[in-house]
Amino acid sequence: MGTFFHFRAMLILAVALLTVQNFSYQSSHLAQSLADSFPDENRYSPGYHVEAARPYLAGAHVIGYFIVPYEYKLRFDSAMVYRFQRSQYALAPTVLDWDRVFDHDLVLFDCKVRNCFAAPIQEHQLTVVRQFSDHLLLARKKKD
Amino acid sequence: MAAISYLLLTFFLGFAVLRSCSMDKEVGPSDLFLALGTGLGLSSLVTFFTVLVCGKYSPIPVISAGVGLSLLAWLIPSVKRKTINMKFGSAVPLYCFLLILVPLLIVQWYVYAQRPWGDWDAWSFWNTRANAIFRGDDNWSAIFHLIFQARHPWLLPFSIVWGWTFTAQETVLVPALVATLFSVCIIGLCVYGLAPQIGRFGALLSGIYLVSIPFFARHSGSQYADVVAAFYLLGSVFVLEKASQEKSVKYSLLSGLLLGCLVNSKDEGIVLCIVLLLLSYFHLDRKRLISWKLLLLAAAPFLGMLTWSELMMRTMLLPAPFVGGDSQASVNLMGVFDWHRWAIILEHFFLVIALHPLSGGVWLLFAFLLLRRRSLHSAFVLKFMLSFCVFFCSLYLISTGNLKWRLMVSMDRLFFMLMPLMVWAAFRELFSGQGEGHR
Numbered sequence: 001m002g003t004f005f006h007f008r009a010m011l012i013l014a015v016a017l018l019t020v021q022n023f024s025y026q027s028s029h030l031a032q033s034l035a036d037s038f039p040d041e042n043r044y045s046p047g048y049h050v051e052a053a054r055p056y057l058a059g060a061h062v063i064g065y066f067i068v069p070y071e072y073k074l075r076f077d078s079a080m081v082y083r084f085q086r087s088q089y090a091l092a093p094t095v096l097d098w099d100r101v102f103d104h105d106l107v108l109f110d111c112k113v114r115n116c117f118a119a120p121i122q123e124h125q126l127t128v129v130r131q132f133s134d135h136l137l138l139a140r141k142k143k144d
Numbered sequence: 145m146a147a148i149s150y151l152l153l154t155f156f157l158g159f160a161v162l163r164s165c166s167m168d169k170e171v172g173p174s175d176l177f178l179a180l181g182t183g184l185g186l187s188s189l190v191t192f193f194t195v196l197v198c199g200k201y202s203p204i205p206v207i208s209a210g211v212g213l214s215l216l217a218w219l220i221p222s223v224k225r226k227t228i229n230m231k232f233g234s235a236v237p238l239y240c241f242l243l244i245l246v247p248l249l250i251v252q253w254y255v256y257a258q259r260p261w262g263d264w265d266a267w268s269f270w271n272t273r274a275n276a277i278f279r280g281d282d283n284w285s286a287i288f289h290l291i292f293q294a295r296h297p298w299l300l301p302f303s304i305v306w307g308w309t310f311t312a313q314e315t316v317l318v319p320a321l322v323a324t325l326f327s328v329c330i331i332g333l334c335v336y337g338l339a340p341q342i343g344r345f346g347a348l349l350s351g352i353y354l355v356s357i358p359f360f361a362r363h364s365g366s367q368y369a370d371v372v373a374a375f376y377l378l379g380s381v382f383v384l385e386k387a388s389q390e391k392s393v394k395y396s397l398l399s400g401l402l403l404g405c406l407v408n409s410k411d412e413g414i415v416l417c418i419v420l421l422l423l424s425y426f427h428l429d430r431k432r433l434i435s436w437k438l439l440l441l442a443a444a445p446f447l448g449m450l451t452w453s454e455l456m457m458r459t460m461l462l463p464a465p466f467v468g469g470d471s472q473a474s475v476n477l478m479g480v481f482d483w484h485r486w487a488i489i490l491e492h493f494f495l496v497i498a499l500h501p502l503s504g505g506v507w508l509l510f511a512f513l514l515l516r517r518r519s520l521h522s523a524f525v526l527k528f529m530l531s532f533c534v535f536f537c538s539l540y541l542i543s544t545g546n547l548k549w550r551l552m553v554s555m556d557r558l559f560f561m562l563m564p565l566m567v568w569a570a571f572r573e574l575f576s577g578q579g580e581g582h583r
Contacts, residue, residue, distance in 0.1 A: 012574065014508065018353070018356075023247065025358050025501045026251060030362065085268035088272055093281045093283045094281075094283070095286045
């Protein structure tokens with residue numbers, strides 16, 4: 001019985017020491033852990049770069065989302081996923097479909113390089129609804 | 145002002161329900177934290193129901209429904225008249241509790257200052273859903289289809305929308321406040337729930353230790369749903385034990401309500417609830433600590449909430465899937481015999497979770513629980529945690545795809561959900577025999 005209480009006293013002491021060690025770890029590592037791996041551009045307003053398109057999407061439930069360079073998505077590049085989710089955040093509840101981009105009436109082009117729109121617009125016979133910048137454009141399918 | 149009204153109505157809603165459920169003459173400090181957590185869950189449920197009925201979000205019906213439900217719960221005649229015991233000092237002095245919270249609030253404040261919209265999954269997943277609902281479009285339900293989820297936990301997004309109803313805009317304050325409130329409720333429930341059983345010194349130390357765990361402090365401020373699930377898990381075990389001790393029908397129903405909140409807060413919630421109820425039957429019922437009738441009463445609200453939300457989502461709301469169709473992980477049962485997978489899981493568990501300084505040595509307490517001659521209730525909690533770990537290890541073994549990535553994005557969160565329960569059970573065992581009940 002005495003051994004057990006001795007063991008328990010040791011454990012309580014161990015917990016107290018762990019607590020001190022934990023606080024010390026928190027104070028020295030917290031800032032560093034937060035500084036890593038998170039792009040600053042998201043910090044204060046996720047998806048601000050596509051906000052301009054929002055008024056044009058009223059009533060649109062699902063739209064195509066063309067992100068360039070497109071093949072990055074297939075590599076599950078975290079920067080591309082991040083860019084997609086940022087745009088989805090800003091444009092919710094309109095759903096962005098980046099798998100079947102040209103199946104929808106409206107397509108939002110979100111390019112990292114300038115003027116990437118021309119080739120896909122011509123190929124899929126789209127008309128421009130509004131070009132917001134060299135990087136962002138909204139297009140619609142031509143009606144037959 | 146908006147934040148105060150939000151807090152008051154949320155608390156009142158939970159307190160009214162708890163008051164009608166509790167059989168105690170007095171409502172003690174631990175019940176206040178339980179009430180706040182219950183209020184956060186119920187307000188989310190009310191918002192969900194109102195949005196379903198109206199077809200889209202609108203603030204006036206949401207607030208009216210919240211006030212209406214609070215008054216209804218308050219007017220339900222209770223068996224005994226309750227008095228509110230606000231004497232925190234008889235358990236743990238309030239100023240001590242507030243002092244415990246200071247380091248946690250400093251860490252959370254720092255996290256919020258760095259990332260006002262939360263960590264990646266918090267904004268891209270939970271806050272995006274909340275945005276979609278709050279913006280009032282009738283297309284809000286499509287957002288539940290978006291990102292790689294088999295189910296559609298709605299509790300956190302609707303809880304955020306409930307808060308935005310009071311601020312009338314999508315402010316960063318509400319998701320942060322929700323995360324802080326849930327983490328404060330966890331610590332409050334741990335400290336004031338343990339105090340009558342193990343005495344104030346042990347209870348205080350449990351709170352200080354929980355706050356000191358770097359992963360707890362950091363992750364609770366990240367605005368993920370893990371802190372929500374962790375609270376409902378701790379709360380439902382706490383209330384289920386009370387139901388067992390007092391043979392109380394109403395506590396059984398309350399634990400069912402908390403389990404219902406748990407199941408709708410994260411996908412893993414359904415596994416936690418089923419394991420908890422099954423184990424309660426096989427462990428507590430066999431030891432005659434709780435009857436199967438009380439467990440059935442606990443299962444009823446949980447199954448009701450689960451079935452109702454699944455039916456609503458699957459049959460009435462969701463369109464055919466159009467995004468993330470390749471997300472369904474396939475299953476390879478031969479993975480169980482693949483020792484390489486075992487090695488990866490164990491390596492990840494020990495190097496990234498158990499032995500990492502972020503876990504704050506919580507596994508020492510777990511080992512103590514394993515080694516110690518235990519009370520029946522502690523043995524129950526231990527068996528529950530082990531069953532849950534075994535279940536998820538099996539999932540890791542049989543699921544195909546990138547195992548390392550799956551471990552990286554999910555194992556630490558499962559660990560976080562169990563952490564408060566682990567601390568609670570270990571401290572109860574460590575300081576057993578020092579509370580009021582043992583004097």
